[in-house]
Amino acid sequence: MATAEHKATLAKSELGDVLREMLLIRRFEEKVEERFRAGELPGFLHVAIGQEASAVGVCRALEDGDVIASTHRAHGHTLAKGTHPNELMAELYGKQEGCSHGYGGSMHLYDVERGNMGANAVIGGGLPHVTGAALAFQMRGEPRVALAFFGDGATNIGTFHEALNLAQLWQVPAVFVLEDNKWAESTPESQHSPIRDLSDRAKAFGMKTLKADGQDVEAVYKTARQALDHARSGKGPVFVHLDCVRFHGHYIGDPQVYRDKDEARKLAETRDPIKLLREKLKLSISDEEFEELDTEVTEMVEASVEFAKSGTDPAPEDALKNVYA
Amino acid sequence: MATAEHKATLAKSELGDVLREMLLIRRFEEKVEERFRAGELPGFLHVAIGQEASAVGVCRALEDGDVIASTHRAHGHTLAKGTHPNELMAELYGKQEGCSHGYGGSMHLYDVERGNMGANAVIGGGLPHVTGAALAFQMRGEPRVALAFFGDGATNIGTFHEALNLAQLWQVPAVFVLEDNKWAESTPESQHSPIRDLSDRAKAFGMKTLKADGQDVEAVYKTARQALDHARSGKGPVFVHLDCVRFHGHYIGDPQVYRDKDEARKLAETRDPIKLLREKLKLSISDEEFEELDTEVTEMVEASVEFAKSGTDPAPEDALKNVYA
Amino acid sequence: MPELTYREAVRDALSQAMRQDDGVFLMGEDIAEMGGSMGVTQGMLEEFGKERVRNTPISEMALAGAAIGASMQGMRPVAEIMYEDFLTLAAEQVVNQAAKIRYMSGGQLTVPVVFRTQGGAGWSPGAQHAQQLEAWFVHIPGLKVVFASTPEDVRGLLWSAIYDDNPVVFFEHRTLYPIKGNVPQEIEPIPIGRARVHREGEDVTVIATGRLVHESLKAAEEAERDGISVEVVDPRTLQPLDEESLVSSVKKTNRAVVAHEAVTRMGFGAEVAAVLQYQAFDWLDAPIERVGAKFSPLPFAPVMEAFVVPHAEDVLTAIKRTVGKA
Amino acid sequence: MPELTYREAVRDALSQAMRQDDGVFLMGEDIAEMGGSMGVTQGMLEEFGKERVRNTPISEMALAGAAIGASMQGMRPVAEIMYEDFLTLAAEQVVNQAAKIRYMSGGQLTVPVVFRTQGGAGWSPGAQHAQQLEAWFVHIPGLKVVFASTPEDVRGLLWSAIYDDNPVVFFEHRTLYPIKGNVPQEIEPIPIGRARVHREGEDVTVIATGRLVHESLKAAEEAERDGISVEVVDPRTLQPLDEESLVSSVKKTNRAVVAHEAVTRMGFGAEVAAVLQYQAFDWLDAPIERVGAKFSPLPFAPVMEAFVVPHAEDVLTAIKRTVGKA
């Protein structure tokens, strides 16, 4: 059940924290891009720069005991769900101190203690896990909700259809959050989906649908809150459609040859979730205060890099651990 | 393009033929049940007794060059698409003269010459083939349509979602015919689908939807015709929802412990497509004429058993043929 | 020692585990009122209710994936995939997810799920309802793979699979459901990873799985009449594989035949042959024989189907060939 | 003899086939504007248009299945599955449908489709983006399986795959895209089913696929310095398998090492070892060595990843072991 401290909307007093969190994610991912370009980070990485409001707004609305499943674009979700930047950065550097102890990497971030059931490098791969986790909660009578993030591209895969259908059929406490940034890698929505409003996907299951501007963290929070309350109270799963913007390439290093160069720039001007919140907070947070905030999170990010770099490399033969329980 | 001889509705003069076809399918399947129970037929068989109007109404609406993909419940579709009962029965007996030359069996009936791209023992397995066949027609500018049959249970599988989504996205000339008999094996629709009107499935793709009473062959024909015309004229695929009834068990031998014993009996009284058509034709087809028709098709069926039994068994080592082209 | 059919033995393991532990539950297509397409779960709906004997829609991906998700939250789901052929639909979830989640999380999570499935020819369903695909899963680190051939084994191994903290792909063979055998009064868990010697012998070791265990035992009796003494060993769990038992048997007999119903090419027998030739090289007096299905999909016509899959005669021929009496 | 990268060689085969034949077209995720996640189809949208260089949604089942359907109607589609790992999603279509349609129809239909895919470790993407799953498809009658290791081979074999009337699963290796090699001026189709001897030798035969061909060639050079003469053979097509070439090489050298990047257990090397021990039993002077990935999912941290997958040193160690110089 919704606890007292979880209100339907974000309290004014929380907005400073919210801003800090979003800014932390932004600076963290910018640093990740920088370190990747410097050749320091191995693997395959995707940043969610521009989509911070979705991660923070949704995760703030969760209660203790709730769990999430994330995607290939997982840094923001992971930080918002409470993993310390040090542990996340250490993971990206492949260190034992990382949140997946160096076994996972950017697309396989886990933090079970903090309710993160895992990022997933397979599109749709985590959706049935959320249905199943919610089923476990339902069967045990626990007031918990399982929540999945996924993208517009993911609504085309069969796993999506099956997992949501099953969740609705069984009325499990699950929330499915579509981060609709209008792109699946290089493929624009018009080329991957025959419908122009992806909320219509939920009609195939008769699932309750909520919509919000994914760039407006207050709207995201409010909508996620509504969805979670609905699911938690036993009324069945909810499909949440967030209208989002991807500012950068699909993966770090993506030259985006397929995309109008101006599109992202313009969107960044008008729909940057951090800018938008900052404007709203003009009266309560001065430019100096913002700069302080920025300095603070930037230092945290710098520190995370230091932490990660001085972390412990796994021994090669550690690779043979954790294969079985 | 619709040819002249294909009208929007069945001509009165055709209805006798239509009745004969449905009756042939009915008697054929009854015979199959009998021969299976007598231990003469190997394999795993599903009859569509009660669903003859769908097979006949839809296949009559097809034009030369159109193709179908069928399901595990394929005898009716196969006969309606023009395969001779001899060839079908020979297949069920595993003979070289069979429509799949003894390689396929009841769930793998093919008759390529007559536009039957194959039955399928995997639920949803044939749906993307129809999307792909329709794509081939579209790319080559051929005025042909590919049509898939599938059941209510099949609307839960990811393949369904992906195949229909792709068809709609690419606007290929395909028609997807849902034979909604309210059961998936032993599972009633309420236990396998969260929505009560399966037409809503098509909303996830924005696909044009048509609905008809699947027990009324005239309605089926008319609706199929409309769907085919739409698809053929380049306006995109159509989802056709037929309200059908399964009179018998899921497979031959199914004791149907899960089903109210009266349900099927009552449905057979009020919704038998053959009875319904016969009643409509009361004035033009007398009881004697009907008996004659029945005798005629029953003899065809008997002859098909004779044909099949005197067919040629494949040599064991023929099993190694046809693995590769 | 009570006698149970293989079918009853599976049911008994499931039922007892469900009685003992609320976290154990079943998911699958038509497992409730109908009791499963093979009748394995008959009567269980009545005892355990529809929450725990849970009919699913035809959604192999979601059914496998939801079982995984529930297991990640501490349940012990047993998901039934009606036919092995449909494991192809659940493959992403089984292979990329279940097998790897523990590893990718650096050991934070366990995935104690069982995927029960069945397959096998001998009843002419055609090419899409009788494949044997166990070899695929042996190739995937993170999975355990069981293939039991007797009532006793299937009960004891299923019990162990349910209580194993790892994902287990559990293969049953359709033609074995009606066979009978004695089982211990109380369930005795059979450790995963231990082979069973069904018959001792001196001249040749036959390593067989599933239906072929029984065919091999028949062949061994025939061979005996020709004075050939045959040891028959069933690995029972294909992953982990009890290499030691297989190798030590072959070191004793100096000859080996590997037999399964799956296609010979790239079948489980290839792995066994590769292991044996390596570990028992100096002991082998003849090439290791492989018995399996011929290289074709499963045909419908019974004469062709019978030709494709192996029988006791094929094992016998291989035995004779390996002892030079072909 | 022009020089092409492996990537350009794939592109060249696709482009030439598309120029020659209207029935050939491409389907896949992000293959159009972006030119594919590996850049293989870069520039092809401009030449052939979006109908024939066809971006698909993320729908591996439908993409594979629609390619099959189009091929049943006389087209020659080349479907790209972005990563081998996602073949698990298309497995039902590839295995139950493409492989069996010709057979189930009693020869009425052909399914001339190519499933191009790629995988391979060495860049730390983690467990779900670098598996090598070719062994699965070798187990399925009705499929052909190709795994090319050089620009010349990949071009000639892809050409043959496109014009083959059977479904072909065509494996490329991610780390090979940038390697360069000479190719004939005109495309010379390379027959499916013929191995290539990369290097002749007397003391031991290394049978390798994909990336391991190159690692094996390095190892062979090293071994040479120790006076061991190594023959390196690439089967190139895993199904059908050119058993004759492999066996005759081993009959000459009397020793064999099989090397691939896939997990050793139940990997392609198991089949090769099983074949060789059977057909060259009397010629083998040492057990057949298998080199492959260790038994774990692919880890993220580079030090661990490098430990799991095999390199030239591992091949060299196996070579030395087999000639008794370990």
Ligand SMILES: Cc1ncc(C[n+]2csc(CCOP(=O)(O)OP(=O)(O)O)c2C)c(N)n1
């Ligand atoms: C099953 C599968 N197919 C293809 C891919 C490759 N891929 C990774 S991300 C991506 C696009 C995903 O788009 P979307 O779901 O909209 O998420 P976004 O990247 O926009 O956050 C693709 C095609 C994959 N990871 N998994």
Ligand SMILES: Cc1ncc(C[n+]2csc(CCOP(=O)(O)OP(=O)(O)O)c2C)c(N)n1
């Ligand atoms: C992928 C897959 N899962 C399960 C089955 C087993 N099965 C065969 S028919 C059937 C029910 C199909 O129901 P529906 O689609 O409504 O068709 P109907 O039998 O009513 O004609 C099931 C579950 C199958 N053949 N394929």
Ligand SMILES: [Mg+2]
């Ligand atoms: Mg997107």
Ligand SMILES: [Mg+2]
């Ligand atoms: Mg039905």
